Amino acid sequence: xxxxxxxxxxxxxxxxxxxxxxxxxxxxxxxxxKYVKSDPLGDLPxxxxxxxxxxxxxxxxxxxxxxxxxxxxxxDLWWAPIIMKLFGGIDMARVIHRVAAFLMVVASIYHISTIxxxxxxxxxxxxxxxxxTQIPCLKDARDIVHDIKYFLGxxxxxxxxxxxxxxQKLHYIAILWGTFVLVSAGTTLLFPELMATIWPNPRFAQDxxxxxxxxxxxxxxxxxxxxxxxxxxxxxxxxxxxxxFLTGKITREHQIEEHFLEYIRNLxxxxxxxxxxxxxxxxxxxxxx
Amino acid sequence: MxxxxxxxxxxxxxxxxxxxxxxxxxxxxxxDIGNCLLCHKYPGISRVxxxxxxxxxYVNEDIFNNxxxxxxxxxxxxxxxxxxxxKHAIKVDCLVECHIIEPxxxxxxxxxxxxxxxxxxxxxxxxxxGKEKKFKEDFPTCKSCHDNPLYRPISFFKxxxxxxxxxxxxxxxxxxxxxxxxxxxxxHVTTRLHPLNIAGVCAKCHNDLxxxxxxGLSTKAVYSYGETFHGKAASFLDERIPNCLDCxxxxxxxxxxxxxxxxxxxxxxEQNKGKICTTIDCHPSASPKLAKYGVxxxxxxxxxPAQYFFxxxxxxxxxxxxxxxxxxxxxxxxxxxFPNASIGGRK
Numbered sequence: 001x002x003x004x005x006x007x008x009x010x011x012x013x014x015x016x017x018x019x020x021x022x023x024x025x026x027x028x029x030x031x032x033x034k035y036v037k038s039d040p041l042g043d044l045p046x047x048x049x050x051x052x053x054x055x056x057x058x059x060x061x062x063x064x065x066x067x068x069x070x071x072x073x074x075x076d077l078w079w080a081p082i083i084m085k086l087f088g089g090i091d092m093a094r095v096i097h098r099v100a101a102f103l104m105v106v107a108s109i110y111h112i113s114t115i116x117x118x119x120x121x122x123x124x125x126x127x128x129x130x131x132x133t134q135i136p137c138l139k140d141a142r143d144i145v146h147d148i149k150y151f152l153g154x155x156x157x158x159x160x161x162x163x164x165x166x167x168q169k170l171h172y173i174a175i176l177w178g179t180f181v182l183v184s185a186g187t188t189l190l191f192p193e194l195m196a197t198i199w200p201n202p203r204f205a206q207d208x209x210x211x212x213x214x215x216x217x218x219x220x221x222x223x224x225x226x227x228x229x230x231x232x233x234x235x236x237x238x239x240x241x242x243x244x245f246l247t248g249k250i251t252r253e254h255q256i257e258e259h260f261l262e263y264i265r266n267l268x269x270x271x272x273x274x275x276x277x278x279x280x281x282x283x284x285x286x287x288x289x
Numbered sequence: 290m291x292x293x294x295x296x297x298x299x300x301x302x303x304x305x306x307x308x309x310x311x312x313x314x315x316x317x318x319x320x321d322i323g324n325c326l327l328c329h330k331y332p333g334i335s336r337v338x339x340x341x342x343x344x345x346x347y348v349n350e351d352i353f354n355n356x357x358x359x360x361x362x363x364x365x366x367x368x369x370x371x372x373x374x375x376k377h378a379i380k381v382d383c384l385v386e387c388h389i390i391e392p393x394x395x396x397x398x399x400x401x402x403x404x405x406x407x408x409x410x411x412x413x414x415x416x417x418x419g420k421e422k423k424f425k426e427d428f429p430t431c432k433s434c435h436d437n438p439l440y441r442p443i444s445f446f447k448x449x450x451x452x453x454x455x456x457x458x459x460x461x462x463x464x465x466x467x468x469x470x471x472x473x474x475x476x477h478v479t480t481r482l483h484p485l486n487i488a489g490v491c492a493k494c495h496n497d498l499x500x501x502x503x504x505g506l507s508t509k510a511v512y513s514y515g516e517t518f519h520g521k522a523a524s525f526l527d528e529r530i531p532n533c534l535d536c537x538x539x540x541x542x543x544x545x546x547x548x549x550x551x552x553x554x555x556x557x558x559e560q561n562k563g564k565i566c567t568t569i570d571c572h573p574s575a576s577p578k579l580a581k582y583g584v585x586x587x588x589x590x591x592x593x594p595a596q597y598f599f600x601x602x603x604x605x606x607x608x609x610x611x612x613x614x615x616x617x618x619x620x621x622x623x624x625x626x627f628p629n630a631s632i633g634g635r636k
Contacts, residue, residue, distance in 0.1 A: 084525050152624075153632055192572075204596075205580050215607070219603065276350065
């Protein structure tokens with residue numbers, strides 16, 4: 001099992017944060033990802049096929065919803081009629097928006113069922129480990145500070161992060177919040193006649209729904225474009241895309257760089273990975289067990 | 290010269306004239322009996338009046354010939370002009386008896402009745418106590434709304450779409466024999482302003498913040514309409530979308546009879562507005578409560594403070610989320626491009 005304890009011999013490659021000792025392998029330097037070889041399609045499992053399907057449905061429907069919704073929201077801008085025509089006119093765009101919204105809701109329900117079901121199963125099997133989940137914890141805050149220091153050149157290495165680092169956790173919280181806001185506001189807008197009879201102050205409810213739906217959509221789009229796309233598409237080393245969204249696998253280099261602690265767990269789970277990293281360490285002249 | 294050669298020469302002489310006539314637009318054959326366009330066809334024709342304002346007297350023949358008044362002779366409206374060249378013309382009175390013999394009454398047609406309606410409406414300059422309203426110069430005249438080029442034919446046969454319905458014209462032809470008459474009548478009677486154009490006409494006054502403030506109105510009405518789903522759909526030229534008149538004019542009446550919402554007879558009055566949304570054309574199965582939705586909401590601090598702060602919350606949330614994330618991603622990218630760079634030396 002991996003350990004964070006520092007053996008006496010570790011002084012050869014620096015302080016504790018620069019390596020992790022793994023029984024049967026030796027001391028693995030934190031920046032070993034610079035020397036490993038990776039399959040572009042992915043080396044190590046990251047997402048189940050459920051998550052791959054859910055992500056696929058969500059991102060396709062998100063793009064469709066954003067395109068049809070923004071076109072309606074900015075109806076008075078010059079490009080809006082052109083895009084609307086591409087969708088087959090306002091009637092067709094309305095149908096497309098609603099079908100996409102329905103599919104997104106289905107994907108959300110599918111996701112919640114998978115996560116709750118999977119968590120329950122793991123708890124029953126005594127395999128549940130919250131460190132491998134999207135649950136935020138204090139360590140994430142420390143990782144952000146550490147990572148910013150690294151970006152500024154104040155730290156030698158990036159922090160040792162879990163399967164889901166702070167970037168994914170922030171994004172996941174944003175998706176949970178955004179989906180809740182957009183679905184609830186969208187439902188109010190979709191059934192105006194029914195909602196007028198349900199809400200005690202229909203005008204206020206409708207006003208808020210209009211504001212929430214548009215403002216949250218714009219927020220979601222900006223976060224996706226400037227945060228998610230930057231992280232998974234634009235950043236050097238990830239450009240133009242990672243195949244994880246189809247294969248469900250992550251490259252070895254990426255796993256070690258951003259999810260080091262998960263990689264250490266992978267070494268226990270996959271003996272062949274243990275042998276591989278041992279070989280790399282030997283080749284690079286590091287001490288191994 | 291033989292007759293044959295003479296005819297040939299005349300034909301050659303007239304050939305260019307015939308060719309020009311063939312390619313002249315049909316609209317050029319309209320009635321300019323007074324030959325007014327002899328002068329008024331020149332775009333620069335103008336003068337500076339006694340108040341120092343430039344007055345343009347140019348008449349765009351194409352626009353005029355495609356307008357609903359194309360068949361009216363110039364002196365049909367400019368009744369004071371009796372000779373050419375003429376002196377300063379007085380302002381046209383839209384209420385004069387005009388060119389048409391109204392078929393039902395067999396009398397010369399006039400728009401006088403429209404003015405009678407307007408006087409009783411919210412847009413009349415006299416209030417119900419017989420007093421002149423404040424800022425009466427702000428109130429619309431005929432020409433404030435009726436701008437000839439805005440008119441366009443529209444088909445209501447089977448589907449609402451631009452243009453004239455040939456099926457409808459077929460019915461007219463049963464009794465009416467003149468194609469020109471049928472076209473003009475159809476154009477005049479079925480002419481409608483598109484929802485967007487209607488909003489555009491109303492916007493001339495109702496989006497003017499100074500005017501809105503002067504008259505104590507609660508909203509820039511067309512702006513707030515444009516923010517609703519109805520307004521946005523109108524931007525995409527959806528003909529079925531309710532425009533200003535669908536709500537503000539009672540069924541069976543005309544825009545000229547529009548009343549203030551304080552009038553109990555108005556379609557928008559407290560007791561009547563529940564019926565607006567539930568008409569057969571709109572939401573027939575809806576509860577009258579549907580009319581409680583805000584159609585002219587402006588989310589500003591004075592009108593809707595809760596909605597205003599809600600908007601501010603979302604702006605702060607978006608900015609507060611995005612800016613720190615952008616800083617992190619920027620630093621991440623810079624670090625990857627310059628792996629050995631550091632500020633103040635590395636640890």
